[in-house]
Amino acid sequence: MIPHDILTLYSAKMLEYGIAVLFLLLFIPFWRYVQGPASAPALATARSRVPVTRAAEWFLTPADRFFHRGHAWLMGGDDGLVTVGLDDFAAKLVGPLSRLSLPAVGASVGQGEQAWRMTAADGRSVDMLSPVDGTVVELNPALAASPDLAERDPYGEGWLMKVRPSRLRANRINLMAGRAVHRWMEEAAAGLRGHFAPGLGALAQDGGAPVAGMARALDPEGWDRLAATLLLTAEEGSDA
Amino acid sequence: MSSPTTAPAVPARSWASEKLFLGMSFWEYLKSLATPGNFLAGLIMAIGVPLIAYRFIFGLGASTNLSQTNPWGIWIGFDMLSGVALAAGGYTLATSVYIFGLEKYHPVVRPAVLTGFLGYLFAVLGLMADLGRPWNLPVPIFFSWGGPSVMFEIAWCVVLYLTVLGMEFLPPVFEWLGWPKARMWAVRMTIGLTVFGVMLSTLHQSSLGGLFLMAPTKLHPLWYSPFIPAYFFISSIAAGLSMVIVESALSHRAFESRIDHKTDISGIALGLARGASIVLFAYFFVKLQGVADGGRWALLATPYGYWFLVEMLGFILLPSMLFAYGARHSNVTLVRWTAAWTVLGIIVNRLNVSVIAMNWNVPDRYFPSAIEVMVSITLVTIGVSTFRWIVNRMPVLNELPEYRDSASH
Numbered sequence: 001m002i003p004h005d006i007l008t009l010y011s012a013k014m015l016e017y018g019i020a021v022l023f024l025l026l027f028i029p030f031w032r033y034v035q036g037p038a039s040a041p042a043l044a045t046a047r048s049r050v051p052v053t054r055a056a057e058w059f060l061t062p063a064d065r066f067f068h069r070g071h072a073w074l075m076g077g078d079d080g081l082v083t084v085g086l087d088d089f090a091a092k093l094v095g096p097l098s099r100l101s102l103p104a105v106g107a108s109v110g111q112g113e114q115a116w117r118m119t120a121a122d123g124r125s126v127d128m129l130s131p132v133d134g135t136v137v138e139l140n141p142a143l144a145a146s147p148d149l150a151e152r153d154p155y156g157e158g159w160l161m162k163v164r165p166s167r168l169r170a171n172r173i174n175l176m177a178g179r180a181v182h183r184w185m186e187e188a189a190a191g192l193r194g195h196f197a198p199g200l201g202a203l204a205q206d207g208g209a210p211v212a213g214m215a216r217a218l219d220p221e222g223w224d225r226l227a228a229t230l231l232l233t234a235e236e237g238s239d240a
Numbered sequence: 241m242s243s244p245t246t247a248p249a250v251p252a253r254s255w256a257s258e259k260l261f262l263g264m265s266f267w268e269y270l271k272s273l274a275t276p277g278n279f280l281a282g283l284i285m286a287i288g289v290p291l292i293a294y295r296f297i298f299g300l301g302a303s304t305n306l307s308q309t310n311p312w313g314i315w316i317g318f319d320m321l322s323g324v325a326l327a328a329g330g331y332t333l334a335t336s337v338y339i340f341g342l343e344k345y346h347p348v349v350r351p352a353v354l355t356g357f358l359g360y361l362f363a364v365l366g367l368m369a370d371l372g373r374p375w376n377l378p379v380p381i382f383f384s385w386g387g388p389s390v391m392f393e394i395a396w397c398v399v400l401y402l403t404v405l406g407m408e409f410l411p412p413v414f415e416w417l418g419w420p421k422a423r424m425w426a427v428r429m430t431i432g433l434t435v436f437g438v439m440l441s442t443l444h445q446s447s448l449g450g451l452f453l454m455a456p457t458k459l460h461p462l463w464y465s466p467f468i469p470a471y472f473f474i475s476s477i478a479a480g481l482s483m484v485i486v487e488s489a490l491s492h493r494a495f496e497s498r499i500d501h502k503t504d505i506s507g508i509a510l511g512l513a514r515g516a517s518i519v520l521f522a523y524f525f526v527k528l529q530g531v532a533d534g535g536r537w538a539l540l541a542t543p544y545g546y547w548f549l550v551e552m553l554g555f556i557l558l559p560s561m562l563f564a565y566g567a568r569h570s571n572v573t574l575v576r577w578t579a580a581w582t583v584l585g586i587i588v589n590r591l592n593v594s595v596i597a598m599n600w601n602v603p604d605r606y607f608p609s610a611i612e613v614m615v616s617i618t619l620v621t622i623g624v625s626t627f628r629w630i631v632n633r634m635p636v637l638n639e640l641p642e643y644r645d646s647a648s649h
Contacts, residue, residue, distance in 0.1 A: 134570075135506050164507055166571070168570070
């Protein structure tokens, strides 16, 4: 072997080692990127301490949830899915449910689009909006037997469905968390006060707790339209 | 006088009607076959089957453009090499679920195993068409062992693995037939069959690449490498994962009435995309290492080099990145299109190695004859039709309620 061949050999080996090292160096960030949370990291919140505040003295708003203006919440999970439910406001507004019509597993839901329907004991129903874009992958099986669970425990056992989000980062813009939730809920409560009829007397202004089925208490005849207005699903042209 | 009896509202269906004709009478079933898809498949078979007969009657010389210089054409490059690589979903998914316990992927194991079984079966049928004397096939397998030959090992592995895949698919067959005891025994064999299957697949997926170690002067230096068995094995994993993504997406469209709607098929596709992304990323660097090891950098600036770069960048690195992006951002549509692109890339790679970059420096270049192309299309069509026939009858995409709570496999 002539001397310059040895040098050539060394440079070739150096290149091979270089490629191997480059691969390992790139592999680590690549792995982290690929294995990264499928849900937007913005949704990751510390679960160890989840304070529950009572907005406007009435409505519970757990700090680990993201809220949509249609009064639905969502919470990110480690499996890339988000859990969706209705908030305390919607639960108290509509009251006891006789039926809950959820989208089928595999169906697509869109943020701000009608996603499920709540039917009260008197047979009237109110639609609600999805807080997220995605595909429904699981429904809460407990709701089939007792749909009123969604009203009794909206942030716990009464969750509605799990959704695989398709554009969570974009959806996140339209969701509220932290102090914004508190302010928004106070506005919602103020909006509700605006519907108090003088004839109802001091339903809650005195500091009392809201009753289950507030909408019906406020407007027995047209409560479903009132609820739809507050839950942003009233059809245009209909009055509440 | 006999007492009046009421006839059953729904007459009992015959076994053939229930199991074979989808609950219809024979004539109803025949009428239901009149669909555009079936018409196209029938047309292809009407042309292709006589051509297969022509090849066996008049021989390879009359029906192919194969020669002493180019003995391997698309029946090897496409039907055999690509078919076996794309059938790798069977061992990849079975290992993931039964060995590594990734239960999330359980709903796609059966279609993956069926795809694997049919992929191998039709690869072997393609091989039968390619072999000059297919009736001599048992000789090297059973009677005249050539221990040092790679071909001998591949022959045995493919025979055994085809058998293993057939046995792995027995549980749905027995469920379809309504034989619970036989099914129970078939289910008990699952772990053993899976372990045996992954051993055989590791051996022959790499050995198919090993075949080309004997042709260092015939295969273009950019594709020839001592690492070629590793290339074939690693790429088969990406091929298998991509094929399962594509197949499950198509199945969920085509067999809407038979799918289990509780299955999170999008989540499964995203998980498989993560795996495929990592595998393709590693595959790219291993291939790059081969170029460095052979000192082939200068060849990249030649027409063959450009084509090699198309394969490396367009069919390996690009899908790796697209899979990663799609998985991270839960973009299932992107993942599915990327999987289809990767499947195409694997076919391109196998054709590059066996046909396009083979004998690149001789004047007598091979181009497949119309009969070769038509026979390959016909075999794929028969394979897809067989898949449809089975999925429409057996519990492949769904679980039968009576077996749902038992150990399902």
